[in-house]
Amino acid sequence: MITHTVTKTIKEETVIESLQIMIDALPVLLQGMWLTVLITVISLAIALVIGLVLGIFSITQNKILRGISTFYVDAIRGTPILVQILFIYFGLPAATDLSLNAFTAGIIAISINAGAYLVEIFRAGINSIDKGQMEAGRTLGFSYGETMRLIILPQAVKRMIPAIVNQFIVSIKDTSILSVIGIAELTMSGQSIYANNFRAFEILFMVGVLYFVIVYSLTLFARWLERRLDVA
C-alpha cells in the first residue's frame, strides 16, 4: 500500500534530482568514509594488541593480571559506548590536565571498547585449544611464550576469525557515534550536508550504502582468509 503511493508520487524527474544530490554529496562523503576507515584500522590494530595481551593475562596463574583483565572487561562491557566516548573526550580533561583532540579521543575510545570484547574472544579461543598442546610444547623445551606463539595462537586464531570479524563489523559501525564529539567521519559528514541542503533521505541513504561497502568488503576479505587458512 505504502510502496504503491510512493511509486505513484515520485516522478521521474524527482528520481533524477535525487541521484544528482547523491552524486554531488559523494566527494564530501568519501572524505568522511576515508576518516571512518582510518579510525577503524588504527583502533582495531590497537584493540587486537589489547585483546591478545589481556586475553593472555586472563588465563595466567597470576591473580593480579587476571584481576586487571576481568576488571577492564567488566567495566567496558557494563557501560554504553557513548558514555565511554564522552568520558574520554569531555570527562578526562575536566578532571585532569590531559586534553585530547577529538580524533585521538575517538581512537582511544574505539580501541578500548573493541579491545574488551576481543579479550573475551582471545580468552575463549586460547582456552578452546586442548591443554595437551601446551604440555607438548613445554615438554620439548619451548618457553611459555614460544609455545603460545608457535603452537597455541596459530590454532586459536584460526578458530577465532569469525568472532573477530564480527567484532570488527560492530566496531566499524560504532565509529558513527564519534560524530557526537565532532569528528568528521562518515555519519558526521552526512549530517553536515543535509543540515545545509535539507535532503536527509538521499544523504543518509548514501551514508548507509557507504557503510555497507566497508562492512561487506571486510566480510569478503574474511571469507577469503578463512578459505586460505583451511587449505594450510
Place this chain on the structure above:
Amino acid sequence: MIKIKNLKKSFGELEVLKDMNVEVKPQEVVCVIGPSGSGKSTFLRCINRLEEPTGGSIYIEGNDITDPGNNINEMRKNLGMVFQQFNLFPHMTVLQNITTAPKRLNGKSQAEADKLGKQLLEKVGLADKADVYPDNLSGGQKQRAAIARALAMEPSIMLFDEPTSALDPEMVGDVLEVMKSLAKEGMTMIIVTHEMGFAREVADRVIFMDGGYIVEEGNPQDLFDNPQEKRTQDFLSKVL
C-alpha cells in the same frame, strides 16, 4: 642418571604422591604399573615438572629439576615425553612437528633439521608420511610420529605415559616395536604402561605403585611370577 628423593605431590587436600624414592641408571628401562588413580601419571609428570612437586628433589644427571635456579626449559630438552593422547600439533605437517623444536631450540639449520626428521621418520616406519598432516594418520602412526618428535631433541631420557592405551589393539604392536628398538639402542626410559607382556619383555625393572607409594619393585621375572606384597598379588591377579 635420575635420582628421586622423597618426592611428594598434593592437589589441594588430595595427597597423590606420598614419598617416592627412585633411582634410574643410564640405559635402564623402568616400567611403572599400578591401578588407575595410583599416581603413575603424576609421578611421571613431576619428573619434567609438568606438575610442580610439593616436596622432595629430582636430580637429572646431577641437576635438581625442582631447583628454581635451574633453567627448566633447558633441562626439559634432555627429557623426551610421549603422551597417551599423542598431542601432535595439528597445524603442522608430520615433518614440521618433528623439526620445529630442533630448529628453534638446538640451533639446527632447516636442512639439518629436515635430514634428522627424515631419519627419525624412517626409524619409526613413517618415511612416506613426512608431508601429511596429523589428522590424516591412524592412532598408531600418530604415536610413532610423537615418539619421533620427542627423539628429535636428542634427549638422553624418554618418559612414556601409557603410550598405547588410546590405540586400537591392532595398532599397539607397531608402537611397542619402536619402543623396544629404542631400549635396545640403550635409551634410558621410564614407561607407565598397562602392557604387562611388554613390561616383562623389555623392562630391566618394574615398579608397582599404589596409593602414592612404591609398593614393590624388582626385575620383571620376580615381580610378575613371585610378587611379595599382597597388593601386588591382587593387582596382578586382576590384570594378568
